[in-house]
Amino acid sequence: MAGATAAKELVGRGFSVTIVEARDRIGGRMFTDRTSFAYPVDIGAGWIHLGDGGNPITSLCEHYKVGVKQAEYHNEQVYWKDGRKISQKDNEDADHLYEKIMGKFEDLRKTLKSDISLEAALEQVTKPMQLTSDQKLFQRYKIYSEIQCEWACHLKDMSAINFDEEAGDKYSGEDKLVTGGFDNLIYGLLSGLKIDLKLKQVVTEIDYS
Numbered sequence: 001m002a003g004a005t006a007a008k009e010l011v012g013r014g015f016s017v018t019i020v021e022a023r024d025r026i027g028g029r030m031f032t033d034r035t036s037f038a039y040p041v042d043i044g045a046g047w048i049h050l051g052d053g054g055n056p057i058t059s060l061c062e063h064y065k066v067g068v069k070q071a072e073y074h075n076e077q078v079y080w081k082d083g084r085k086i087s088q089k090d091n092e093d094a095d096h097l098y099e100k101i102m103g104k105f106e107d108l109r110k111t112l113k114s115d116i117s118l119e120a121a122l123e124q125v126t127k128p129m130q131l132t133s134d135q136k137l138f139q140r141y142k143i144y145s146e147i148q149c150e151w152a153c154h155l156k157d158m159s160a161i162n163f164d165e166e167a168g169d170k171y172s173g174e175d176k177l178v179t180g181g182f183d184n185l186i187y188g189l190l191s192g193l194k195i196d197l198k199l200k201q202v203v204t205e206i207d208y209s
């Protein structure tokens with residue numbers, strides 16, 4: 001995304017541009033699977049966070065006609081691995097338990113003199129709670145989706161003190177879900193540009209001379 005945007009900007013200013021990409025495809029961490037299902041599935045970035053309130057990706061998607069939908073988190077349906085639906089009540093209970101765990105985690109965080117991993121901190125918090133095996137499974141799912149997925153990092157590699165620190169939110173509003181495939185944004189940015197694209201070329205050195 002950054003490379004395609006820079007290329008477009010440079011071409012617009014009259015430069016001749018070569019994109020050197022290590023992989024065999026463009027898009028980087030924006031990667032749309034267009035073959036497994038009848039519709040595009042983004043397996044890299046898929047959401048426009050705070051897409052309602054100023055996030056420029058929303059207007060870029062509008063400009064390049066990439067389908068976007070308002071995120072409807074309340075429509076979530078979770079399944080056991082044998083295909084049974086998890087009831088609304090079980091899901092709500094899991095949410096409450098997760099909030100309780102995170103509340104206890106916040107209490108622990110305030111007392112930490114030196115950093116430990118988030119994994120160790122959560123273990124410290126949940127151990128005395130004697131969770132049932134279903135509750136443990138639910139919590140693994142909640143923690144995976146709310147924390148690990150959100151920050152794209154394993155709990156053992158995250159700091160209990162600083163894991164959720166981020167630069168102040170510039171944007172506001174609700175999230176949006178990209179339904180038309182994020183790859184179309186990259187293709188849109190690059191379409192019509194005269195660019196030399198070199199795939200499977202790993203940059204090992206930059207000579208500024």
Ligand SMILES: Cc1cc2nc3c(=O)[nH]c(=O)nc-3n(C[C@H](O)[C@H](O)[C@H](O)COP(=O)(O)OP(=O)(O)OC[C@H]3O[C@@H](n4cnc5c(N)ncnc54)[C@H](O)[C@@H]3O)c2cc1C
Pocket residue numbers: 001002003020021022023026027028029030043044045046047048049152201202203204
């Ligand atoms: C699973 C996942 C889900 C995500 N979900 C979201 C989301 O919902 N919403 C959101 O806003 N963000 C999300 N992100 C983050 C988002 O994808 C990235 O912030 C964004 O794509 C970064 O774009 P970029 O151009 O800066 O970097 P990248 O997309 O990483 O592009 C860098 C490019 O440089 C190439 N490259 C690297 N080193 C070399 C080299 N030495 N030589 C040549 N080429 C090289 C890489 O192959 C890559 O194509 C997600 C990321 C992941 C992995």
